Amino acid sequence: MIEVEGLCKRYGAVAAVDDLSFTAPPGVVTGFLGPNGAGKSTTMRMMLGLAAPDAGRALVGGRRYRELERPLRQVGALLETAAPHRGRSGDAHLRWLARSQGIGVRRVREVLELVGLAEAGRRRVGGYSQGMRQRLGLAAALLGDPAIVVLDEPANGLDPEGIRWLRGLLRGLASEGRTVLVSSHLIGEVARTADRLVVVARGRLVADAETSEFTGDLEDEFLRLTGGMR
Numbered sequence: 001m002i003e004v005e006g007l008c009k010r011y012g013a014v015a016a017v018d019d020l021s022f023t024a025p026p027g028v029v030t031g032f033l034g035p036n037g038a039g040k041s042t043t044m045r046m047m048l049g050l051a052a053p054d055a056g057r058a059l060v061g062g063r064r065y066r067e068l069e070r071p072l073r074q075v076g077a078l079l080e081t082a083a084p085h086r087g088r089s090g091d092a093h094l095r096w097l098a099r100s101q102g103i104g105v106r107r108v109r110e111v112l113e114l115v116g117l118a119e120a121g122r123r124r125v126g127g128y129s130q131g132m133r134q135r136l137g138l139a140a141a142l143l144g145d146p147a148i149v150v151l152d153e154p155a156n157g158l159d160p161e162g163i164r165w166l167r168g169l170l171r172g173l174a175s176e177g178r179t180v181l182v183s184s185h186l187i188g189e190v191a192r193t194a195d196r197l198v199v200v201a202r203g204r205l206v207a208d209a210e211t212s213e214f215t216g217d218l219e220d221e222f223l224r225l226t227g228g229m230r
């Protein structure tokens, strides 16, 4: 479970996140939607202890991220900024991460296979395509077999086959009872995967509902909610 309560974050004159509250329950995929600059990444960074809220709190599994012991075992995250060393192989990168969190090296093989990098894992990350780097980021997120998964724009860089694969992966994670929160600025894509949609615009919550409650043209609805259509 992820609980966001009255979360606020300002950068100078910009209210990046403005009194935001929502929950992401276990066992379902929650889509976190909003146009560019709506505050999705900032919210996720606060969930992961990478930015300090000005007010409010974000709890992962009932606690603040910074209070978690061996956090990779409880919360797996994919952020846009996380970039592994280009000279390392994917396998070496994951082994280094696993060691830092007391995770057995056998799990590295498992996650590389899970994301379709069993062969490519031995190659240097510098030679990876954008989609392969995204898959490696997903492998890192899943390394600790976490109950909570926070993914910022995971479909970025994936081709249509990769996007279909990602959909299955996310659904599988949710069906295992995990909490899955996935951000996107593309409602059409995320609505195909997510059971619930949390929509933000200018840092504020504008919708929080089951995906099935969004009727009609999803794109029109998204633009209406986020102020993109006048």
Ligand SMILES: Nc1ncnc2c1ncn2[C@@H]1O[C@H](COP(=O)(O)OP(=O)(O)OP(=O)(O)O)[C@@H](O)[C@H]1O
Pocket (backbone or CB within 6 Å): 011, 014, 015, 016, 034, 035, 036, 037, 038, 039, 040, 041, 042, 043, 185
């Ligand atoms: N470190 C920072 N310093 C200054 N302003 C920031 C910083 N991080 C975010 N912002 C601003 O806060 C607002 C929200 O940004 P954020 O990256 O959270 O949005 P987003 O919904 O993730 O957008 P995108 O889909 O483009 O990634 C934007 O106006 C952004 O410019």
